[in-house]
Amino acid sequence: MMKHNSPILLTGANGQVGYEVTRLASERGYALIALTRQQLDIGDGKAVEQIVSQLHPSLVINAAAYTAVDKAEQEIEAAMRTNRQGPANLATSCQIHQIPLIHLSTDYVFDGNRSGAYKEDDPVAPTGIYGQSKWEGEEEVRTRLKQYLIIRVSWVFGPHGNNFVKTMLRLAAERDELRVVADQHGCPTCATHIAKALLSLAGKIKEGIDDISWGTYHFCGLPETTWHGFAETIIKEACNIGLLDHVIPIHPITTSEYPTPARRPQNSALDCHKIMNTFGMKLPNWQEGLTSMLETVTK
Ligand SMILES: NC(=O)c1ccc[n+]([C@@H]2O[C@H](COP(=O)([O-])OP(=O)(O)OC[C@H]3O[C@@H](n4cnc5c(N)ncnc54)[C@H](OP(=O)(O)O)[C@@H]3O)[C@@H](O)[C@H]2O)c1
Numbered sequence: 001m002m003k004h005n006s007p008i009l010l011t012g013a014n015g016q017v018g019y020e021v022t023r024l025a026s027e028r029g030y031a032l033i034a035l036t037r038q039q040l041d042i043g044d045g046k047a048v049e050q051i052v053s054q055l056h057p058s059l060v061i062n063a064a065a066y067t068a069v070d071k072a073e074q075e076i077e078a079a080m081r082t083n084r085q086g087p088a089n090l091a092t093s094c095q096i097h098q099i100p101l102i103h104l105s106t107d108y109v110f111d112g113n114r115s116g117a118y119k120e121d122d123p124v125a126p127t128g129i130y131g132q133s134k135w136e137g138e139e140e141v142r143t144r145l146k147q148y149l150i151i152r153v154s155w156v157f158g159p160h161g162n163n164f165v166k167t168m169l170r171l172a173a174e175r176d177e178l179r180v181v182a183d184q185h186g187c188p189t190c191a192t193h194i195a196k197a198l199l200s201l202a203g204k205i206k207e208g209i210d211d212i213s214w215g216t217y218h219f220c221g222l223p224e225t226t227w228h229g230f231a232e233t234i235i236k237e238a239c240n241i242g243l244l245d246h247v248i249p250i251h252p253i254t255t256s257e258y259p260t261p262a263r264r265p266q267n268s269a270l271d272c273h274k275i276m277n278t279f280g281m282k283l284p285n286w287q288e289g290l291t292s293m294l295e296t297v298t299k
Contacts, residue, residue: 005031005058006031006055006056006057006058007031007032007033007055007057007058008025008030008031008032008033008057008058008059008060008061008202009032009033009035009051009052009055009057009059009060009061010022010025010032010033010034010035010060010061010063011035011040011042011060011061011062011063011064011086011090012036012037012042012062012063012064012065013034013035013036013039013063014036014037014160014161015063015064015065015067015160015161016156016157016158016160016161016163016191017063017104017153017156017158017191017194017195017198018034018036018063018064019158019159019160019161019191020158020159020160020191020192020194020195021034021061021063021195021198021199022034023195024192024195024196024199025199028199030199030202033055033057035051037064042062042064042082042085042086042087042089042090043081043082043085043086043089044089045085045088045089045092048089048090048092048093049089049092049093049096052090052093052094052096052097052099053093053096053097056097056099057099058099058205058206059099059100059101059102059202059205059206060090060093060094060099060100060101060102061101061102061198061202062086062087062090062101062102062103062104063104064082064086065082065083065086065104065134066078066079066081066082066083066130066133067130068130069108069128069130069260069262069264070260070261070262071261072128072129072130072133072262073128073129073261073262074261076129076133079129079130079133080129080133080136082133083130083133083134083136083137084133084136084137084140085140086137087103087137087138087140087141088137088140088141088144090103090141091103091140091141091144091145091148092144094144094145094147094148095144095145098147099147100145100147100148100149100205100209100212100214101141101145101147101148101149102148102149102151102198102201102202103137103138103141103148103149103150103151104150104151104152104153104194105134105135105137105138105150105151105152105153105216106130106131106134106152106153106154107152107153107154107155107186107220107265107268107269107270108126108127108128108130108131108134108264108265108268109124109126109131109134109135109138109152110122110124110125110126110131110265110267110268111125111126111127111265112127112184112264112265112266112267112268113125113265113266113267114267115267116267116269116271117224117269117270117271117272118218118267118268118269118270118271119218119271119273119274120152120215120216120217120218120271120274121216127262127263127264127265128261128262128263129262130262138150138216142216146214147209147212147214148214148215149201149212149214149215149216149217150215150216150217151194151197151198151201151217151218151219151275152216152217152218152219152270153189153194153218153219153220153270154186154187154188154189154220154268154269154270155186155187155188155189155220155221155230155268156188156189156190156191156194157188157189157190157191157286157289157290157293158190158191158192158289158293159191159192159293159296159297160191161191164188164227164230164231164234165234165290165293165294166297168180168231168234168235169234169238169243169244169297172235172238172244172248173244175248176248176249177248177249177250177251178231178235178248178249178250178251179250179251179252179253179257179258180227180228180231180250180251180252180253181226181227181228181252181253181254181255181257181258182226182227182228182229182252182253182254183226183254183255183266184226184227184255184264184265184266184267184268185224185225185226185266185267185268185269186220186224186225186226186227186265186267186268186269187220187221187222187223187224187225187268187269187270187286188220188221188225188230188286188289188290189219189220189221189284189286189289190221190284190286190288190289190290190292190293192289192292192293193221193284193286193289194219196284197219197275197281197284200279200281201279204279213278217272217274217275217278217279218270218271218272218274218275219270219272219275219281219283220269220270220272220283221283221284221285221286221289222283222284222285222286223285223286224269226252228250228252228253231250232250233287233290234290234294235247235248235250237287237290237291237294238294241291241294241295243294243297
């Protein structure tokens with residue numbers, strides 16, 4: 001039973017998405033209890049059950065994850081603990097206390113060999129431990145809980161935390177030119193836009209829990225680009241707002257010229273028609289998110 005006046009419980013509050021959910025919820029007057037990893041380790045089932053039973057939130061949003069894609073190839077246990085056992089623990093407690101769960105997942109559940117954007121029910125085939133652990137986490141949620149929304153997002157960047165945008169800004173300040181992979185395609189997504197989408201879904205759940213079409217959804221920014229295209233836009237925009245003093249050349253390279261411990265999907269594009277049609281959601285423009293993010297970074 002959903003308690004209308006109970007707060008929303010957010011895990012992973014110090015991450016890119018978690019931080020933005022916390023900030024926006026506070027701006028909009030949502031009752032939200034935001035817990036960092038230090039306050040709640042989602043891999044600890046007893047701690048999860050204790051918090052959920054004590055607070056009895058109206059909704060749990062899980063923004064906690066192990067997101068070090070390359071490191072995960074070595075730290076398999078740590079990745080599985082947070083990305084598989086964590087959502088399993090949350091889903092178990094949500095099931096016991098009849099609380100809905102919004103869980104975030106990733107484009108990296110796919111192998112990237114498809115041409116065209118991935119739909120929610122396309123076959124998964126993760127290419128590394130991170131993607132595998134996130135897929136197993138999704139499955140834990142699906143098997144334990146009826147009232148869940150799994151939202152797969154891609155190429156996340158935001159003002160808080162480390163990400164590709166900050167790496168490009170740092171490298172551009174240190175070097176005369178950059179080399180960036182141009183044969184991986186995907187959709188950058190601003191953490192602020194994800195937070196808005198999550199709070200909008202939270203609002204819909206609050207309005208009428210019985211009307212929600214529970215399940216798995218894709219949500220990402222537009223337009224589709226490559227890491228190289230993303231990097232060019234970052235540098236141009238950083239120059240426009242005075243964060244860098246000149247544009248530096250960015251040379252396109254292939255994935256094979258930039259080997260990484262975990263193989264990335266060549267095509268990460270997510271088809272988001274399902275979330276648009278079901279919840280009337282509009283897809284955000286990541287370039288607008290980038291401009292706002294860069295303006296925050298300059299402050
Ligand atoms: N980043 C991306 O490009 C990307 C792309 C696609 C999907 N996603 C998904 O989007 C979601 C949000 O990602 P994000 O970019 O916001 O990640 P993030 O910035 O790495 O934040 C994740 C947060 O989870 C916390 N955390 C790690 N292990 C935990 C545990 N056992 N218990 C509780 N908290 C724990 C981390 O704590 P510390 O701060 O202490 O490390 C961090 O604050 C995740 O589900 C991720 O898989 C991300």
